[in-house]
Amino acid sequence: MTVHEHGRYSTGVEDLPYRSVPEAAVGRLAVYLRVLTSMIEQGVTTMSSEVLAGAAGVNSATLRKDLSYVGSYGTRGVGYDTARLVEHIERLLGLTRHHSIAVVGIGNLGHALANYPGFPDRGFPVTALFDVDEDLIGVAVGGLPVDHVDSIPAVCAEREVTIGVICTPVPAAQGVCDLLVAGGVRCILNFAPVVLQVPEDVEVRRVDLAVELQILSFHQVRRSNGNGVGPVVEPINPIAVSR
Amino acid sequence: MTVHEHGRYSTGVEDLPYRSVPEAAVGRLAVYLRVLTSMIEQGVTTMSSEVLAGAAGVNSATLRKDLSYVGSYGTRGVGYDTARLVEHIERLLGLTRHHSIAVVGIGNLGHALANYPGFPDRGFPVTALFDVDEDLIGVAVGGLPVDHVDSIPAVCAEREVTIGVICTPVPAAQGVCDLLVAGGVRCILNFAPVVLQVPEDVEVRRVDLAVELQILSFHQVRRSNGNGVGPVVEPINPIAVSR
DNA sequence: GCGACTTTGTTCCTGCGTTCACAAGCGGCT
DNA sequence: AGCCGCTTGTGAACGCAGGAACAAAGTCGC
Structure with missing residues (x-):
C-alpha cells in the first residue's frame, strides 16, 4: 500500500502523482x-x-x-x-478518507437515500438526517434520528460531514444549501431541480431525474422520426416561422 | 456519459432531418x-x-x-x-408525445420514484409498477397496483410504456432489462450500478449515485490537496457547474 | 535461456463542443 | 422616418476528449 513503485511518482496519500485528470x-x-x-x-x-x-x-x-x-x-x-x-x-478518488454524508429532506426520496445500502457499502456512511417537519424530528430513519434543518451547521461541523445530499422541494433547496456550506460542507449532491448558487470552493453535482427522462424522450422521438419520415421540428404556428 | 452515436456520424441508420443536436x-x-x-x-x-x-x-x-x-x-x-x-x-425534446413510465423494483428507491411528483408534473405519468416479491403484488403504491415482473412484456406492450425505470438489485437488472425490451420499451433509465447489454436501438441512461459521490470525493481531496502541496492543475471554474 | 506472443502505455490525430467576437436585425426614441 | 443601442444568430478559433496505431516490456513455451 505504501510501496514506491516508480521513482518519479512519490506515493503517500497527500502527494499523489497529479496530472490533471479529465x-x-x-x-x-x-x-x-x-x-x-x-x-x-x-x-x-x-x-x-x-x-x-x-x-x-x-x-x-x-x-x-x-x-x-x-x-x-x-x-x-x-x-x-x-x-x-x-x-x-x-x-x-480520495476514498481512503473519511466521508460522511448528511441527507436533507426526508421525503420519499430522502427516505430511500437514507436507507440506500450503496452509500455505506461504498464507504459513504450516512451520519446525519435533517428535515423541517416537526413530526419527523427525532424519528429514527434507518437507525438515525432526524434533526431539524436549523441545526445543520452545528451538526455537520460536529460530525465532520463532507457531503451533503439535498432532497428537499425546490423552494427550500437554496436555503438548505447555504446552511450546509455554513456547516463546512464543500461537496453537495443536489436532487432538487434548481441551479444552486455556491461559493467557488464548493462543488455541486445535480441529479435531475426529469432531465434524464427528457433526454430519453428526445432520443425516442428522434429515432422513430429519423426513418426519413419527416422533419423533427415542425413549425407549431405558421406565423411563427420567420424565415 | 452513456452516449450512443447519434447525429450524422451514425452509420446511416437514421438520417437526421435537419441538424444534429449535440x-x-x-x-x-x-x-x-x-x-x-x-x-x-x-x-x-x-x-x-x-x-x-x-x-x-x-x-x-x-x-x-x-x-x-x-x-x-x-x-x-x-x-x-x-x-x-x-x-x-x-x-x-418530443414532449408533445405520450410517454408513460414503468418502474421495476419497488424497494426504497422504486417506492420513492413511483411517488415522485416530478415525473407526472413533467408529463411522464407512471403507469406500471413491477416487483418479484409476492407480498408486494397487488399492493397499491401511489395509487397503482404492483404487478409481477413476469408480466412486464405483456403489460408494457398493452399500456404502451415508452420508458422503463430499473431500481432492482444488480443481479436482477439485466433480466428485467430484457423483459422491458421484449415489451417494446426502447428507453431505459437504470439505477442499478451495472452496465446493461441492450440492442442497438435501445437507449440506456444510467444514474449511479455512488459514482456521483466518488466524483465529489475526488474533487474534495483534490481541492484540499491543492493547498500548495502539489502541482495541482485545477481548472478555474468561476461557477460550480453541476452536470 | 531465447524467441514469440501478449498486453500495456503513449503518441498522434481526428473531430466535437465551447467560447469569442462580430455582423445582421429589430425596437424604441427623437 | 431615420438613427441608436441592444440582442440574436453564426462563423471562426481553441481546447479537450476519444480512438487508432505502435513501440516498449514482460511472460510463457520450448
Whole structure:
C-alpha cells in the first residue's frame, strides 16, 4: 500500500502523482472501481484492459488512458492486478478518507437515500438526517434520528460531514444549501431541480431525474422520426416561422 | 456519459432531418425548459439569453447556440418569448408525445420514484409498477397496483410504456432489462450500478449515485490537496457547474 | 535461456463542443 | 422616418476528449 513503485511518482496519500485528470475520466474510474471490486469478489486477480473495458462499457484504449492517470500499475503481457488497481483508484478518488454524508429532506426520496445500502457499502456512511417537519424530528430513519434543518451547521461541523445530499422541494433547496456550506460542507449532491448558487470552493453535482427522462424522450422521438419520415421540428404556428 | 452515436456520424441508420443536436445540448435544453416554465409562472414573458443563461448556469453563447438547434425564435434587441420557446423546446425534446413510465423494483428507491411528483408534473405519468416479491403484488403504491415482473412484456406492450425505470438489485437488472425490451420499451433509465447489454436501438441512461459521490470525493481531496502541496492543475471554474 | 506472443502505455490525430467576437436585425426614441 | 443601442444568430478559433496505431516490456513455451 505504501510501496514506491516508480521513482518519479512519490506515493503517500497527500502527494499523489497529479496530472490533471479529465472530469469524464474520473467518472469512468469510479465505474472501473465497481467492476473491479465485483470481480475480486469472484476471485479474479488479474484482468486485461480489453476485458475490463468490456465490462465497463468503454473502449479499451480509453480505459488504458484513464488508468494512466492513476499511474502505471499494469503488467505488460498480463494485465492489471485487480487488488492493486482498486487500491490506487481508491487513492486517486480520495476514498481512503473519511466521508460522511448528511441527507436533507426526508421525503420519499430522502427516505430511500437514507436507507440506500450503496452509500455505506461504498464507504459513504450516512451520519446525519435533517428535515423541517416537526413530526419527523427525532424519528429514527434507518437507525438515525432526524434533526431539524436549523441545526445543520452545528451538526455537520460536529460530525465532520463532507457531503451533503439535498432532497428537499425546490423552494427550500437554496436555503438548505447555504446552511450546509455554513456547516463546512464543500461537496453537495443536489436532487432538487434548481441551479444552486455556491461559493467557488464548493462543488455541486445535480441529479435531475426529469432531465434524464427528457433526454430519453428526445432520443425516442428522434429515432422513430429519423426513418426519413419527416422533419423533427415542425413549425407549431405558421406565423411563427420567420424565415 | 452513456452516449450512443447519434447525429450524422451514425452509420446511416437514421438520417437526421435537419441538424444534429449535440448530446450535451439536449441535456441543457431540458434545463432551460425548467427555468422557462418556472419563469412563466412568475409572469415573465420575455427573456434575454444573458438572463436565461445565468439562471441555467451556463454561458450565454452556449445557450444561444443550443437554442439555434431548436430554430431561430428569438427577437433581436429584445430576447426570447418564453412561452414560444417552451413550445419549441418541448417539441424538439418530443414532449408533445405520450410517454408513460414503468418502474421495476419497488424497494426504497422504486417506492420513492413511483411517488415522485416530478415525473407526472413533467408529463411522464407512471403507469406500471413491477416487483418479484409476492407480498408486494397487488399492493397499491401511489395509487397503482404492483404487478409481477413476469408480466412486464405483456403489460408494457398493452399500456404502451415508452420508458422503463430499473431500481432492482444488480443481479436482477439485466433480466428485467430484457423483459422491458421484449415489451417494446426502447428507453431505459437504470439505477442499478451495472452496465446493461441492450440492442442497438435501445437507449440506456444510467444514474449511479455512488459514482456521483466518488466524483465529489475526488474533487474534495483534490481541492484540499491543492493547498500548495502539489502541482495541482485545477481548472478555474468561476461557477460550480453541476452536470 | 531465447524467441514469440501478449498486453500495456503513449503518441498522434481526428473531430466535437465551447467560447469569442462580430455582423445582421429589430425596437424604441427623437 | 431615420438613427441608436441592444440582442440574436453564426462563423471562426481553441481546447479537450476519444480512438487508432505502435513501440516498449514482460511472460510463457520450448
